[in-house]
Amino acid sequence: MPELPEVETTRRGIAPHLANATITGVTIREHRLRWPVAADMAKRLAGCTINSVNRRAKYLLLNTDSGTIIIHLGMSGTLRLVKNGTPPKKHDHVDIEIDSGRILRFNDPRRFGCLLWTGDHPLSHPLLSHLGPEPLSSAFTGHYLHTASTGRRIAIKPHLMNSSIVVGVGNIYASESLFRAGIHPKRAAGRIARKRMMRLTETIKLVLQESIHHGGTTLRDFYNGDGKPGYFSNELAVYNRQGEACIKCRQPIRQITLGQRSTFYCPTCQR
DNA sequence: CCCGATTCCTGTAGGC
DNA sequence: TGCCTACAGGAATCGG
Numbered sequence: 198m199p200e201l202p203e204v205e206t207t208r209r210g211i212a213p214h215l216a217n218a219t220i221t222g223v224t225i226r227e228h229r230l231r232w233p234v235a236a237d238m239a240k241r242l243a244g245c246t247i248n249s250v251n252r253r254a255k256y257l258l259l260n261t262d263s264g265t266i267i268i269h270l271g272m273s274g275t276l277r278l279v280k281n282g283t284p285p286k287k288h289d290h291v292d293i294e295i296d297s298g299r300i301l302r303f304n305d306p307r308r309f310g311c312l313l314w315t316g317d318h319p320l321s322h323p324l325l326s327h328l329g330p331e332p333l334s335s336a337f338t339g340h341y342l343h344t345a346s347t348g349r350r351i352a353i354k355p356h357l358m359n360s361s362i363v364v365g366v367g368n369i370y371a372s373e374s375l376f377r378a379g380i381h382p383k384r385a386a387g388r389i390a391r392k393r394m395m396r397l398t399e400t401i402k403l404v405l406q407e408s409i410h411h412g413g414t415t416l417r418d419f420y421n422g423d424g425k426p427g428y429f430s431n432e433l434a435v436y437n438r439q440g441e442a443c444i445k446c447r448q449p450i451r452q453i454t455l456g457q458r459s460t461f462y463c464p465t466c467q468r
Numbered sequence: 469c470c471c472g473a474t475t476c477c478t479g480t481a482g483g484c
Numbered sequence: 485t486g487c488c489t490a491c492a493g494g495a496a497t498c499g500g
Contacts, residue, residue: 198493231476231495255494272493273478288478307477309494324496351471360495368493457473458493474498482490 199270201332201365202409204255207276211301212250214278215259218295219246227290231271231311234291238314242266242293254328254364258319265319266293271309277302329363332401337363339395346386346394353389354382355456357401366401369436370408372461374401376435381467382453382460407432435461 199207223239235241245261252258257276259266268276281298291303291312303312315322329345330336345362346353356362357371366374375382378400380393389397411432434444439452443463453460 229477269494271477271495305477306479307493309477349470355471358494456471459491470500472498472500475496477493480491483488484486 198272198367199255199274200367200369200408201255202405202411204257204270205252205409207270208250208252208257211276211278214297214299215247215250215295215301217246217248218297219244220261220293221296222292222294224292224294225290226285226292227288227308230290230305230308231269232313234312235314238312241314247295253320253325254331254360256319256325260319264314264316267311267313267315267319267322267324268303269311271305271307271311273307274303274305274310277304327361329359329361332363332365332405337398337402339391339398342398343389343391343394346389349386351386352383352455353380353386354460355458356386358456358458363401365405368458369433370401370404372436373433374404376462376467377404379467382455382462384468435463437461 220242223242225234225238228234228236241264242261245263247259247261249260250257251260255269257268257270259268270276278299279302281294281300283300283302285292285302286304288306289302289304290308293301293303295301303310313322313324319325330341342363346356349356354371354375357366357374358368372382374397378393378397380389380397435450438450439461440449442448443450443466446463446465448463448465450461451464453462
């Protein structure tokens with residue numbers, strides 16, 4: 198599933214092929230994604246030149262000379278570059294054909310992803326305008342997170358997954374970061390000392406940077422068409438490891454539900 | 469405002 | 485082996 202590191206790796210993979218490319222055609226086979234794909238997308242995009250490929254949170258932004266294509270991969274979406282004429286497979290919902298003779302192909306079995314168009318500045322779009330800071334940016338500090346958590350009684354884990362607090366921390370990395378920082382996922386966000394918040398923010402940055410490293414591996418498989426899931430599984434200390442011995446203290450890892458999401462932690466190491 | 473619950477969807481895993 | 489059901493997850497939105 199595309200976590201922030203995988204979205205970033207996707208961006209780096211497709212950007213060289215798309216920069217300065219002109220769109221020659223668009224095929225929409227399925228409009229019903231998380232948000233409907235605009236019927237006039239094809240008309241709007243034809244003849245546009247892509248200037249750059251950027252990322253904000255888990256959104257990919259294809260910046261053209263007359264507007265921006267906003268793409269979210271949801272949890273099962275992929276973007277692949279294929280040769281012109283490659284027959285579509287199941288769930289290949291949208292093709293963006295470019296003048297190099299290739300197609301940027303959006304596939305998404307669960308259709309939680311989206312593909313939108315805006316003529317305005319993309320960061321002003323309603324889906325992007327209320328987002329919190331990027332976790333790997335200098336704006337995301339222990340001081341910031343401590344301040345943003347003041348008075349909050351919500352558990353720290355769903356708090357970290359709230360995109361208005363910080364973007365890009367999904368279910369897996371919320372559990373992993375809290376384990377490494379030694380913080381119990383149910384602890385109220387407003388009851389974590391500043392010093393521990395400092396450690397938590399540094400841990401989040403570290404975990405995401407490590408996983409970007411693994412995202413490279415993901416991208417190669419992804420482009421080779423293997424598409425095998427679970428590359429991260431060997432790196433994960435607690436996620437999906439319920440009942441297994443904690444790598445630090447050998448106590449069994451526990452699984453609970455928090456904010457309607459599976460949550461994994463060590464009852465001894467996390468307080 | 470705050471926060472928990474619901475919702476969209478399909479592939480996969482587990483039970484029988 | 486095969487059918488059936490429960491469940492997973494990003495994130496907007498609803499409801500209390």
